[in-house]
Amino acid sequence: MDIQQILDYQKQDAEIIKLERELDESPDKKIYLEMKNVVKDAQNKSNNLEKEAGELIKQYVEMKKAYDAEVRACGEIVNKDPKALKVDELEKTVSKTNQMIESISLLEKKLMAFAEHVNSVLADYDSTRKRYKEAREKYSMHKQANETLSAKLLPEIEKLKQDIKKIEAKMDPTFLQKYKQRRQDKVFPIFVPVVDKACGGCRMELPSASIDRLKRNGFLECEHCRRIIYNV
Numbered sequence: 001m002d003i004q005q006i007l008d009y010q011k012q013d014a015e016i017i018k019l020e021r022e023l024d025e026s027p028d029k030k031i032y033l034e035m036k037n038v039v040k041d042a043q044n045k046s047n048n049l050e051k052e053a054g055e056l057i058k059q060y061v062e063m064k065k066a067y068d069a070e071v072r073a074c075g076e077i078v079n080k081d082p083k084a085l086k087v088d089e090l091e092k093t094v095s096k097t098n099q100m101i102e103s104i105s106l107l108e109k110k111l112m113a114f115a116e117h118v119n120s121v122l123a124d125y126d127s128t129r130k131r132y133k134e135a136r137e138k139y140s141m142h143k144q145a146n147e148t149l150s151a152k153l154l155p156e157i158e159k160l161k162q163d164i165k166k167i168e169a170k171m172d173p174t175f176l177q178k179y180k181q182r183r184q185d186k187v188f189p190i191f192v193p194v195v196d197k198a199c200g201g202c203r204m205e206l207p208s209a210s211i212d213r214l215k216r217n218g219f220l221e222c223e224h225c226r227r228i229i230y231n232v
């Protein structure tokens with residue numbers, strides 16, 4: 001195993017990882033992904049509120065109709081000439097009128113509470129639409145910024161990848177495979193020196209049998225972090 005060659009390869013790959021990370025962890029990407037969810041949520045919410053408000057307005061119109069009919073009926077009774085009524089009819093009329101006034105007042109209270117509810121749903125709808133619009137604008141802005149960053153970094157990454165492919169062609173396929181597997185699992189650096197009888201990556205102390213094996217073979221896989229330890 002040509003350790004220097006592997007270390008050169010790892011060093012160049014570190015550049016690629018740095019750029020890949022810069023792209024992957026870009027604040028613009030984070031924001032636009034967040035905004036994507038906000039937009040989706042706000043859209044769902046405003047759709048639901050729109051439906052709810054439509055239903056409530058329909059119910060309100062029905063209630064108002066019933067209320068108006070009751071008021072009209074009450075007016076008709078009140079407008080009757082009391083002199084034309086017999087005493088028992090007059091008593092009945094008075095009691096009926098009182099009942100109607102009570103029921104009208106109750107309906108009035110219900111209507112007012114209902115109107116308040118309708119207004120709060122409409123206000124909620126307005127603020128949700130506003131939030132949707134703002135999130136959409138923010139989403140577009142940060143997505144655009146992220147695309148600009150991608151357009152800058154992707155060709156750089158591609159060029160570096162082409163460069164290290166030349167080294168890959170000369171490397172031991174077994175080590176290359178191990179390397180790529182660990183890289184995929186986000187272990188980095190992958191090849192580390194032995195440091196004071198411990199893994200140079202995770203610092204776990206190595207048993208003496210492992211040290212012997214390391215000396216014999218020139219390399220050893222750390223049982224703890226899976227890095228490949230090389231002898232120095």
Ligand SMILES: [Zn+2]
Nearest residue numbers: 199202222225
């Ligand atoms: Zn380790």
